[in-house]
Amino acid sequence: MVKFFRHIRQRLLTENKINKYLLYAIGEIILVVIGILIALWINNLNTIKQQKEVEKIYLLSLKGEFEQNYDLLNGTIKNNEQLINHLESLSMLFDKNVYDTITETSVNKYLFNAISPTVEFNPSMGVLTEIISSGNLKNIENFELRQYLASFGNSIEKLKQHQTDGAKFYDKAVEHYLKDGNLKKTIRIMGREVKGNSKFESINNKNLFNSVEFENHIFLYTRISKTKSALHYLPLKNDIEKIIQIIESELKN
Template identity: 40%
Template sequence: MIKFFRKIRKKTLSENKFGKYLTYAIGEIILVVIGILIALSINNHNNNRQQRKIEQAYLLSLQSEFKTNLEKINNCLTENYNQVKAVENMLTLFDDNVRDTISEKEISNIIFSVFKGVPTFIPSKGVLTDIISSGNLNLIQNEKLRQEIASFDSTLDLLKIQEVSTHEMQKELQNQLNENGSVRKVLINRGFNFEHRSISDNASNKKVFGLIKFENTLLDYYLTINATNGQRFFGGIKEQIEQILVDLDSEIIK
């Protein structure tokens, strides 16, 4: 087509018809512009297709990652609920009428259930970190989903502060038990065998439940772990993960 216009342009120039030459020259320019626009359109279309392929790959990977995180947070909720119940059971030992009716072995079991560990949420974030650090978050077209993913880390920061506080309180409880009770007695009643005897073999852990300081610290710990399952921490994170999974599912091409 361009060659056709060039032939006409040469002919009009040779015939000294400047007006027609100008018309054909403009037509030639328009054709070139149209060709460039078509090429750009095709290139943009190919780029968009490639970006959508990358987006779908990310969405599928995020879906798998957040399903894992949902399982982890559910486990944390269950473990923390059990911890709350264990502390509630221990709090009954500050009642003389309860404490005097149970054995040392039962008291050791209660103590062990409280000190055996604090649930900690360690999320899988490999895909999430890669998307954010590489600057590819904008590849996700759904703005609401982008915001949910971007804010997930900040929610974890708040939880980390709560978990540190919980660990510190449990450590303080452990210190008070070490000062006023017998860890060895707990271990023996849990079936641990020591080769040699000790001065604490005949000790009783009942006396620590006569200490107001130990009770106050235990109550602080109880309130903290009870709040951990609430909306600001484990409970809220679970809802956030569930919503992200719903929005991911709606964006994934079946």
């Protein structure tokens, strides 16, 4: 093909047909430019296709991660609601009218349910962290989704701080319980196996509810558990639902 075009150029020059030669040269240049543009277009299509494939992999991975976090968060919300109910039941024991009518067995039941491990939401963020830290968030085409993903980490950091503050009040309440109450007695009354006797068996855990300090710790722990749900858990649930919804829509396109 190259020889063919060269032969035409040489024949035109030999025949002294300068005008036709110039037109031919221009036409040849145009053909070369068109060829380059087509090559660039094809290359661009391949690049876009590759980016789409990478984005799809990210979206599928994010979908799995956020669905897992959604189930985890629902469980956390449920556990936090149960904890709040237990704490509010415990707080009623500071009411003299209730305190005078309740048995020590019931008191230990309320203590056992309320003074339990703190409720925390610790989501899996491996996929999201990798995408953001590697600078690949730009590969997510949907602008709204990029915004949600970029702000999710900040929301979790704020939640962690709130959970840390709540754990402090929980620790204070437990510290008071361990100082002036009898944990071994509570465990035994709740039907758990406890070996050996204790010379402190005579301690009545009802006496904990004569302490204003213990009441304050329980009150603050209840308040912070409620605000965790209102300020963090429920908004996060809405964000995760929106993220999953957008991802599913993008995957259908």
